[in-house]
Amino acid sequence: MTLSPTQPLRAARTPHIPTEQVLRGLTVRLAPMPGAHSVAACLTVRCGSRDDAPGPAGAAHLAEHLRVVAEAEVDRAAVPVFARTDIARTYFQAIGPPEAVPAMIRRLVGILCSGTDRQAPAAVLEAERQAVCLETRRMDINPLLRAGPLFAAAAATEPGMDAIGRTTLASIGAVTADQVTALVADRYRPTNAVLCLAGPPAALTAVTDLIAAALPESSPRLGARPAAVPIAPAATDVLCVPELDGLVALTLIRSRADHHPDPHALLADAGPLVEAGRRIGLPLLGRTTISNADQQADVLCWRPETRAEQLLDALRAVLAAPRRGLTDQVVERVRRIRRQEEQFTRATPLGRALAVADRDQAATPAAGAAVPALWQVERGRATAAA
Known part of the structure; x- marks a missing residue:
């Protein structure tokens, strides 16, 4: 036939x-x-x-x-x-x-x-x-x-x-x-x-x-219960960790659906925030990302000892004009990493299953929606840097 x-x-x-x-x-x-x-x-x-x-x-x-x-x-x-x-x-x-x-x-x-x-x-x-x-x-x-x-x-x-x-x-x-x-x-x-x-x-x-x-x-x-169940806060008291007294941190709060490269480049190891501390002899102490249902918090922290104000001034200068310190090399490196992550999601069953199962986030917000803030730890509590 x-x-x-x-x-x-x-x-x-x-x-x-x-x-x-x-x-x-x-x-x-x-x-x-x-x-x-x-x-x-x-x-x-x-x-x-x-x-x-x-x-x-x-x-x-x-x-x-x-x-x-x-x-x-x-x-x-x-x-x-x-x-x-x-x-x-x-x-x-x-x-x-x-x-x-x-x-x-x-x-x-x-x-x-x-x-x-x-x-x-x-x-x-x-x-x-x-x-x-x-x-x-x-x-x-x-x-x-x-x-x-x-x-x-x-x-x-x-x-x-x-x-x-x-x-x-x-x-x-x-x-x-x-x-x-x-x-x-x-x-x-x-x-x-x-x-x-x-x-x-x-x-x-x-x-x-x-x-x-x-x-x-x-x-x-x-x-017996709808798909989305409102939850109460995990605790009403403020987390207190006295061992962290003296730490300085920068937080960037954004939607979990925000994959714009600019925030990633701003926070990157070769980005302007980490470089600002490095220039004054204060290397980054640590970083993490905390993901909740809708929001995620990127956290960078330093231990400046007696130079907290000098570090805060350096970080404020970067935040006042964040794009000034974003070199083409840093942005391209972040985009390359993002493309690799997307490839894992598209090309592997494990990556695809995880992404599709978790596909209930809000639409990607406009660039610039991320909110930065500076913090210090005093008596075990995070307080906004003056």
Whole structure:
């Protein structure tokens, strides 16, 4: 048989795959990637460190650990899950060959739904508590790691920016099994989550049926709460870290959706702010970015000792005319890094799954929307530099 060259051969071979739908309250997003050889999945749950209150700090992080090991009957070695707890969300990611998709879906839907109303066995709870303590010990030993949350909370308007910084070995030790169970029962529900899979189209054709089969037929948890749940601030008291007295910091508050290169270039190691401190003999002490649901805070900090005013004057001079110090080389380097990040998102199933699952931010704001501020630490608290 002779085929006409105008016949849509590729279209006939590629089934239609819906990019987004809601299955029993769970938002499901699929990202077909022709040419991909693996499948990645990302489950995001709107439950993060800012949801710890009114219990001790660290409850959400401990809940994340316990959800990963929740179901004993699941072959966890066959579908490894990588998890992390941020301020506003918890992420569970998995990757594997196309034939692993059914097990991957059962695993992630099980994390979201299975046994969320049951307490973990005491031995499992204590084992995972020690794992969370191991991660937190770094902040107890090195208070500088709390500087980012301290300054971000002072500068941002979105509550909970210091939530992770409030976690200590003592607070984790105070988290009870009842508190974790209550947090999971309230937050780990289909209406409060997004599940995304990215990979070759052929591997995604039956995904919706597999997810529907894995979700419970009926449950009060499916529709009892809307997708977006207003949260209260993680704490009403101000974070206090006396060990950081004397630090000077610059914060830049902007939308999480803001990818304009100018703020990145301004904050870069070769950018004008870091260079301003370097010129007067004060190298940058550290940097971090704190991301919340809608806002993110970029934080640069220095330890100027007795030269705080000299440093502040140098930083103010840069902020008065920020574009003057942005050389073409710095801007191009930042753009190159951004292109590499975009390529990871576009070309790898893992990058695509994470980006699509997290695709609920506001539209990119206009350039110049970022808000800078200067701070000093006095008696453990971040205060605006005079």
